[in-house]
Structures are given as C-alpha cells and as structure tokens.
Amino acid sequence: MAAPILTVVLAAASLQWGATPVSKVELEAPGYHAPHRLRHVFGVPEGSALSRSEIRSGVQALLATGVVEDVVVTVEEGRDGAVIRVRVQPASRVQSVDIVGLPSSETKRVRAALGLVTEAPLWVPAFEAALERARQGMVENGYPDARLSPDLRFDVQNGVVAVTVGGELGTPQTFKLLEAPGLPLQLKPAELLALCRLGAGQRLTTANLEGARRRLAAYLRREGYWEAEVASPTVSGGADGATVELEAHAGPHYELELRGLKRTKSLEQQALPFLRGEETFNEAAVDVVAERVRMFLQQDGRLLAKVQGEVVQKGNDRVLRLQVDPGDRTPIIAVRFPGLHSLPEKELRQRVGARTGRFWRWGGEPVDGETLEADASSVLAMLRSAGFADARVDAPRIVPSGDGVAIEFPVEEGVRTLVRAVTVEGVPADVKPPELQVVKGGPWSQGAEEQAATLIEAAITNAGYPDARVNGSHTCEEHSCSVTFVAQPGERAVVGRIVVAGLAQTSPRVVETVAGLEPGEVAGPEAQLAAQRRLLALGIFQGVSIEPIPDQDSGGRRGLVIDLTEGPTGAYAFGLGYDTERKIQVSLSWSELNLFGTGRSLTFDSRISRLESRLQLTYLEPQNLGLLGFPTSISVYRTQQVFTSFQVTQRGFLATFGDQLKRPWRPLLRFNYQIVENNAPDEVLSDLERSQKNLHIASLTPSLTWDTRNDILVPTSGSYASVEWQHAFKLIKGDAEFDLLNLSFSTYQPVAGGVLAFSLRGGAIGPRNPKPDQPDNLQVPVNVRFYAGGRATHRAFPIDLLGIPNETLGCTTLPDMTCKEPVSVVAVGGSGQLITNLEWRFPIFSVLGGTMFVDGGNVWPAWRAIRVGQMRWGGGIGLRVDTPVGPIRLEYGWKFKPETYLFKNPEGPPSLVRESPGELFFSFGNAF
Template structure:
C-alpha cells in the first residue's frame, strides 16, 4: 500500500542517518530515549505526510510554492497571510491538496486586500500551476497593481477651530498624512487615535466625525476629521464589588486614579494591571460610568472575583542535565491580611535539592510601589565540581522605579559547608572538603523588561544587572564583589520566525585579605542554557581529570533563529560563544569557544519542550567529552 511504502522508505532513511554512536549505545539511555521520541514523532509525521501526498497526488496537486508576478508595492509574505491556500513549508512536513474553490476565493480576497491598501485599480490578471515532482506544483499569480490613492490633504477641526494648541500634536499622531497611501485600516484608526488622545487630556466624551473624498480617476484622497471634545471630566467616586476577604483599602491603594483628579484613560489601565499583579483576583474590571449623560464627575465601578485563598502546585519534568526533577509549592494569599503572601517551596533533582519559605509584605512603611521580601531555606547542590550544603536567610526591598523598571536591594546571610570537592585547580590553592564558609553580603540589581510573552517571547528586550558585595565589615569570612550584566533581545521576522539574541558578562574580584573565592561562588559555563556545544559546566578551566573548577570572569553570547515548521512544531538554528577565565575581569578573545547547532521545539501550555544538538567549532585540546552535545529541557534557552 502507498502508506506502507512511505513508512518503509522513511524508516530506511532514518536508519541510514542515525549516527553510529547511537547504534553502539555510547549515549546515555534516558536522553537517547527522549531523542528517539522526538525523532519518532518526526518520522511518524513524515510518513503520514508522505502517505497523504501519495494518495492525493493523483487526484489534486499540493502547492509547494506560491509566487507572485507584478507585486512591487506590497509584501508577498503579507499577501500569503490572507490566503487560505498554504505553501508546503518543508519536504517532509505539511501539504494539503489544492482546493479550486478555495483558490478562487483567494484570488478575490487578494483584490479586496489591495483595495484596502489603496490600490482600487488592482486586479488578478491570471494564475497558473507549474508541475514539480511528486504531485507538487508552483502556484504563480500575476497581479496588476495600478496606481494607489494618495492622501492629498488632511483637514482637522477641533471644536470648530482649524488651528489651536492641540492641532500640531494631533496631526503628528494621525495614521494618515499628506503623501501617504490611503488605506482602509489607516482611515479607521484615525478615530481610535483621536479618542485615545483626548481621553488622556480629560475628554472621554469626545465625538469624532470622519469624511473621505476619494477621486479614483486622479488617485487622490482628501480626509476630514471633525472633533467635538465635550466638557472636561474628572474621576468620580469609586465603588467596589465582588471582594469578600480582601479589604477595600487594599484595592483603593493600588489605584493610580483619585476622586477629583482630571480624567486620564491610561490611569484606568494602570490601575487594572496593578490589581492583577497582587495575584489576589481571578478577574478585575474597571468600568467608567456616566459616559452617556451630561455629568462630568464620572464614577468608577470596580468588579473583582477573588482568587482562591490557598494554592498547591506540583510538577515533574526531565532535563538532560538535572535528570528527573520535581517541584511542590504551597501559597497562602492575603496571609494575615493586608495582601501579604506566604510561599513554601520544595524542589528536587540530581543537581539541586531545596526547601524554602518566602514572605512578601507589600507597602512596607507605606512605601508605594515597594515590597519587602524575606526568604529562608536549606539547599544542597550536587554539581560537577563540588557538593555544597547551604542554610540561608535574606531580606530585600523590591521597588518599581519607573514603568517596566524594577530595582531591588537587600542583605543575605549564608552558612556553606563543602561536602565534596572534585576539581583541583592548577595552583593547588583548592577548596577543602568539610570546610565551612560564613558569608554576609549586600546585594542589589536593576531590571528592565518589555516582552510579549515571558514563557516564549517573540518581541521585546530585557536587561538584568545584579551586584553582590561580601565584606568582613558585614561579618563575612569571604571578601568579594560579584557583578553580572545580561541583555536579551527578540526581533520578529514575520513568517520566518524570531531572531533571539543574548549577551552575558560576569566578574568577581577578591577584596581585602581574601585570596580565593570559594568554588560555589565562581562562574561556570556550558550546557542547555548557555553554550550548547559543551556539556553542563564543562566550558572553562578543567583539572587533569576533566572536572571544572570555575573562574572569576564569564562571557557568553547566543543567537537563535527560531522558525515555524508545522502546527506546534518549531525549529531553531543557533550560534553560541563564550568561556570562563581564571582571573578577575579577564577576557582573552583568542580563547573564546564557538559552537553551532540546531534543534526542535514543541509548544505546550507550560512552554516549549526542546531538543538541541550543539557542535564545537574550536574545541579545546584533548577534551574529555564529545564534540557533539545533546540537550533536552523545557522552555527556551533564553
């Protein structure tokens, strides 16, 4: 049968491709099984697609490529987005048979789309199918765009006046200006822009009247916008509904609006976000009353639905570095009132075991945009270079300095006990087993984040800067200063996916009488979330047995091209570089290590499940590890 032959052929290709290291069992069993699971899904999908293509190739062709002729002013990728006829992205993935009725509707949809973009003379001249192998075709569509309608003038009147203090600012914000191509979306957005502008200045009852004179023969468009602002409005009394355990005072103090203040639309949105950020409510809605009448003091009605008092979370997962991992969390919201929160967490994996408690007090000493956080716990680290037990307590203040800018400062007290030290530095100035370290340090940091999705960002930037200072004056047995700087950026590439970039630097300096920073405070690199061509923590200084002992300077950089494949599948090609250096603030460009690789992502509600394969371009001499590295984890690398 056709399906059986496709499956057999795909299986033979897979066996021929499979590296000998897989067949001889040199890779660890569990990671190999997970890799095999990913490959199995891809093979099955390929077999189904191949079988489907064989069955349908004799009936209806499959569109491999869509090409346009005569398209100069618009983006072909944007035109493809409005079509229901889709390209087959890759040889082994996707591909639906061409539906002639859907294609005809697509051709009409293209003409309507051109008209919405100001090309009222545009038409689809012809289309044809050019055969390829295996029942696939190239769909070629010829388009005559014609000349677009251009905005010749924009006339704005505000309360009957053609000039005034607002006119220049409003004209600058208008989505259509003289010389622009007249588009339907731009014309409709004029009203939205005007209403938003005047609502920020205290005129939420503004009325907008739009007119457009289109001269299709002369390809000109004249736009008129008449604005009647109405009376200045102010915030009226605030009423609250739906809260039972949360006091009104807690809700009122989060509001950025006050009764009697001049109306400002952004304060409604800011207040709603602040209430959500309390994590006390499942639902928050701020309604402005009195917009239809003549009153100028507009009441605000807040409708909330409270979240559960307590939440218990449990999760398990697997990663190629920490193996099987589990997490248990218990949170008590509005603990003892005043929006306090108490969190108890336990985590366990082959690398880290932790039990921690966290207490959060908002508005300490009535400070706005500020929270006091107290944390304490016990943790054990079983790293490649050492095993360490730590008991710690810390307290810090978190403050929202500006929009999207957060700062924090605090104090941490640790008692560390090294249970085992595997790595031995070349200078023999090594950490000793059973050695104890008391560290008292002040820490702080600043972060800026504008991301569209914290789990799987596709647009935005993020900066994270932290500093820690330990001193004998604070009661510490180790004197040091530790700095880390990190920046991330995400650039959308339309239908081609996302370009993600990351750069990180870290430095440690010994202070006063300290000659050696203990191993658990040093930098390590390599692994699924840093330089993916290297095993976990194996990039940097190694002893004669191949064990890492860390360094005092860290440099890491990553560039990911994440592109869609099919449905929930995503591919990635990446380039990583970095290294760890023994000396403080030392960067030797010639010693940077470079890796390239690729991987797969499968999107889930908790983030993408990922498989990455990295390859070292300039490996160290006689490395105790393979030049290829496989990483399996949950979530993007950064």
C-alpha cells in the first residue's frame, strides 16, 4: 500500500488552527460505492474548530479501513470558515475472479491459495505474494515448470477490478527409478517400490516423496533398526523420468526381550511406539521407555508395577531387555497427606485427580506417575496459597495397604505467613476496587500478591486507563507481611473513531450495532472482549480482532479498528436417527445466517418420524439487532403429532422476544397463534373442540430461566430452573381461554467419579370460567394437556401412558369388539402433573458409561387433585455411550408396583388391564 499523502493548502492567512470553525467537509472517492461511509470514518464534524490532529486522525482512520490506498486533504478558506476537501483513492474491489488454462482440481487449489473474495479490496502486493504461493503449490504437486500469469483489468470509474489468472502446468515430473543407498536389508526392486508406494510414470509430488521417505524409515524401525533415519529425497533426471534417491542411515539392529509381560498391540501403541516404526529409539532413553511401560500398567490399574530396562550386546545386535513385575490390579483404598496439620484433607482431595476405588471407577482419569506428579504440584500450590510459603511436597508414594494401595503425598508445611496490613495507593477515585485474596489477617503468598496486583491493574485498565501499571511489594517479619500496591494509572482515555474493516458482504452498521462500542465512552479490555464475543456469536465471522488505529495508541482519545474475517454463512444439515419411541427419524435443515448482509438469519427445519412431523421456517434478528433492541424471532410452522389413539395437527405463527442463549438468567416472551385439528374421540375432546373442527388458540407466554450448567448437552455440574406461564385469550378467531403453569428444576453434582442428577417438574392448567360438572382436563384442548411416560419423563411406563385410569387414561376397543378384552389403553391427558427423577451417571470404560435411576410421578385430571401418595414409582439401569453432542442410551425401567385395574364400560362389564412389568428404551440425549 502506498504511503498516505496529507496536503494542506491555506488560502488565506486569516485561517487560524484551533480557532477557525470548519464550515464544510467534502469527500471524494471516485468509484467507491459508499462514500458516505468514508465520510463517517473521517469523522471531522462541521462546526468544530479546525485542528491538525483531528485531520491527521481522520486520515489514519481512513487508511485503517483497508479499502483506501491514498488520501489528499486540502484546507481552504470559505465564506463561513474553513472548507476541508478530502480526496480518497480507494483500493479497487474485486469484481470477478477467473482461472483459465488449468484442470478443475488445480483451478480449485489456485483459487483457494489466492483467497480473493468478490467485493473485497484488491491489494496488489498481497495478490502477487498469494500468486507465488499458488505457483509453488503447483510445483509441489509435481509440475516444476508451472506458470501463473495474472491479468488485472481495472475499471477506475466504478472502482472495480476483474482478475484473470492464466495457468500453464508444463510437463509433469514423473517417476522412473528408485535408489536407496545405505539400506541394510536386501529388497527386490518391486518390493522397495511397493513399500514406498511409487510406480513408473507416477507424478512426483512433495507429498508422495515425503510419504515414501517416512514409509521407508518406518519399515526399517519395524525390522529392528530402531534408530533408522532416511534423508530427504533427492530428485534428478530428465524428460523421460526422474530418479529418486532415499539415503538410509539404519544404525544398529535391536531386539526386544520382554520378561514378565505379554507383548500386545496396545502396549506397542502407548509405550513402545518405535516397534511400530512411529518414532526412533535412543539407547540413552532406556529409563524413559521403562517409565512408559510402568505408566501403561498403572493406567490399567496395576499401580505397584515395577519395570527395569537395560540395553545389552548380543553378537552384532543390541537387545533391549525389559524386566517387568506387573503386579495385580489394586484398588486405591485411601488418598493421604502425611505431615498435613493445618488444612482439611477433604479440601486437598478435591485438588487431586487420584480417587479411591477400582481403576475403572477413577472418574475416567488415569492414575500413573505423571498424573501423581501433577497432583503433587496442585497440593503444593494450595499450601502456598494458604500461607505456607516454605511448604514442600515430596514425590508421591504408592503404598500397599490391606487389599489395595494408598496414595500418599508427603507434606512439610513449614510456618504459616499471614498478612499484617494491606495498602493500596494511586488508584483513581472513579475506579471500583476489586475484591482481593490478600486481606488483613489472611494468608500471604507470593502468588496471591501477584494475582492481586494483576486484578487491581485490570480494574484500572477497564475503567479507562489503558496504560495503567501496578506494582506489589511486601515487607515481612516474624511470619507476617505488610503488602503495598502502588498504582500508576497514566492518562485516562476514551474511544475516538471506530473503524470497521474486512467486510465484503456484511453491512458495517451490523458490526457497529452489535459491538456496542461508542466514541467518547470508555472501552477497556473487558468491553472489547465482550464486543468480540458478541460479534463471533452471530456465526457469520471466522475471526474478530479489535486493535488501536495505527499511531492512535496514546493520548486521551484512541481510535479502534474492528477487523473482521467473514466466513461462510449458508449451511445444510441432514440427520438420520432411531429410538424405540419415534423409530426412524429423518431431519433436514437449511440456514442462511447473514441475510442480504444484515446479520439476520433465515432457517428452515424439518423432521419426520413415526410420532411427529414438523416443518418450520424461522426468521431471527439476533442480539440487539432485534425489535426494541433485543433478539427477536418469528416462525411459521406445521406439526403433526401422533398420540395413542388420535392425531393432532397444528399450524401457526410464533414470535419470541429475548435472547434464547443468555445465561444464567434468561427472560423470554412468546406470542403464539395456532390452528389445531385433531381426530380424537368425542369422550376425550373438550366442548370447544367438539363444536369447532379447527380450533384457534392465541396465547402469550412469559418465562424466566436460571441456567448454570457447565454443558447444556452433557452437564456434569450446575443447575437449571425455569418458570413458564401460558395465558390463552380470545383474539381474532381464537376462543380458547386457559392458563398453564410449568415449573422445572434440575441439578447436577459430581459424585463418586460420576454425576448425580436430580429433576423435579410440575405443571398446572386451569380453564377460565370452569364448569363444575366436568374435570379440568376435559375443558382444555387436547394439545395443551400434560402427558407423561417414556424416555424423557418416566421410564417405567410407555410413552404418554402414565396416568390415572378412567381420569387421565382411557381405553379403546379393537374393531368390532366390546370394551372387554383385548383393549388398548389410551392417553386422555391431564391438567396437573408432577414428575421427579434421580439418576446416577457413571463411567465404565472410555466412552462407555452406565446409569441407575429412580423415576416417580403421575398425571391428574386437575392440579388441585395432585396427591403425592398417588405418584407411581419405578427404577432402572442402563448403558450409555458418550458423544460430544449427548449420550446414546439403552435403558430398562421397571415398575415398583405393577397394577391391575378396571376401565369403566357403559356397554358391558368393565375391562381388566394388567400393566407390563417395565419398558425398554433406546434413545439419544439425556432424559433431563
């Protein structure tokens, strides 16, 4: 980029810097599509005093946009003051990119190497460097004479450039002969070629030459030449083919003598990789090899394993002799801290990874010499933070104890040092002091003192003093220290100009709005980091950096450059799944996250299964781009749900106001207008549904959620609580009137190497103007009633079939039969629900885990009818395979008291129904 030009011409001596007002600012940017944006960036307001520093800052800001090559500023005298004329030479924007003369595969590589984006500015030096990288890539791909010829056609009037790159591959470099001097083994030419995966006429690329070198080296090591290395390939030859030379340095031949332990594939992979050719062996590292084998055994639960190694000469060969005493798999009986007197052992145990129990119960964490050393370091850090500055923790010991072992961390506490006094000097009055760990009467440590200085400095910096420095010092006597922190805040600074750079598709206003940084306000590191996170959360940027405008990193006003890298914004997704309830489920989605460059998104979702089909189109205005300054989404949808004896089809419009990703507190407001059709039998329907084939329901639903889970898909700690109130009212054709309240709470705690999870869910529906002669559940639509039973509520019952016979459960006969036998139990749905779950999720091996659970609950015809004594209980066990997006579960839940009950039958004798003993579920995701 050419150096900026700043020219100031004074038309009359009457112009005085700092006094003459700026009457007019004119900016010319020939060919640039949005000159008003550049005028905004230049930022010198009309009416302000004429200032060299402001003009200079404006020029710096223009250059920081990345779309400006040169700037010329002229100042003239006007009728009412100074007239500033700014002439900008924009960088030409890429109009099109064409790669010609190359096959499609090479065209893709060259296009990717150039990295040109339509509408982005073209910087010629950077383009030339990228062009050379692309050519070098072609050379590495086997075309040593490859050429790339650029043709840039500039349209100055419109400020665009059409880029055409002509390519010539030239004659490829092909393989003819392989030579391997120094090879200690006699290999036939065909065997050597097969080993190196080279063949006559093959194009020689950098990748396959390096692959041949690595494969030959690995072969030699597998054959016992553990120190073998192969030099980088050399290529020579002419048009008829090239000769490749791979010079081998084999070194001595080794053998492995393993005593006391069986040689296995996993042992080779984890402890003896040189046997597989994956790395070299060094005779001086015998102790390292022995320690690897010992750690391998310890990770298998053999904590008392002993391994000794040596290299001995045997004729012309060398022998690596490993004497192994693997010992038995031993449980950890205790974790002890001999010499500890002042701190609770329980607190230290929480700081180490070693756990009591069998090796498969150690929380999925290995226990070996390396992890125990890390644990010892953690114990030492805790002791020093507690004021024991001279504390020591000796090497951990594994001590036989009863039927297992005890892990001991020998501790020497020393004398505890306390804080006598704390003094903080130089902090500006407008800075809120942070809470420090260094307090009068508390423990002193060097680490705590340094951390406190860092916290004070961060508080001052975030308050608008970017050059702040804080130094901590102490004076100690008789095991107590006086600590002094001296702050040098420097000059207070606010944001000057804000420049947005790097955009080709997205509107700069989107970035400015979401970033939330304003000129004249303080924007410390925390505020800038928060702005970066908000921008990345849009999902349309691959990278975001916020830096000072060049040469504006000092003074009271400091400009900022928000430099962004746009990423792909369109996506397709396809999913195929199976569980015992839905059977096969197919899902398909499409999304565009940056609709017309506005940062808004449009998403289409569809999924189909035996129990549900759903189509939904959603328009989202994220973060403060939404209506009234907070996120807003609008959806239209159609769903079809299959219940035990009827189907429900819903079509509707849903508007959601609020940030659905905010944590920990998340308030939301939803408006839903839906049209509901169902084919339920009359005895299940409400009066309103019997009178209207298409039921219209309008409702407002405010909700409040508190979420501190560490992972929303696979939580291992934290809690989740929510309250939701749906208020249905008359609107347009909507006649349904009811109130629905949903309450839920769940918590997750690490226990015994696993996770103990608890959930409590309750709900109540009340019809307005209820009829006393009808139960509440038959006065509200079937689609809003409560249904329970299945993999996500009560696993001892089939889906939707937890309830009270003759109230929230009914029966239906098979065709042409009375309601005797056989009968089918059907869900009627209720207006009151209470569900609770207690589950222990524990690891077994690797990603395989297990569950033990107790589920309880029921569904009642009215919330006033809820009785704890009527809750149905069940328990179960299961297996789970953990994945990054949730577990795959196989679970069986059995009823503690299976019941036999009678269904009323007005046309004959009552129907006798015997419940199954339990249910088997195969599903994906956690139950709660």
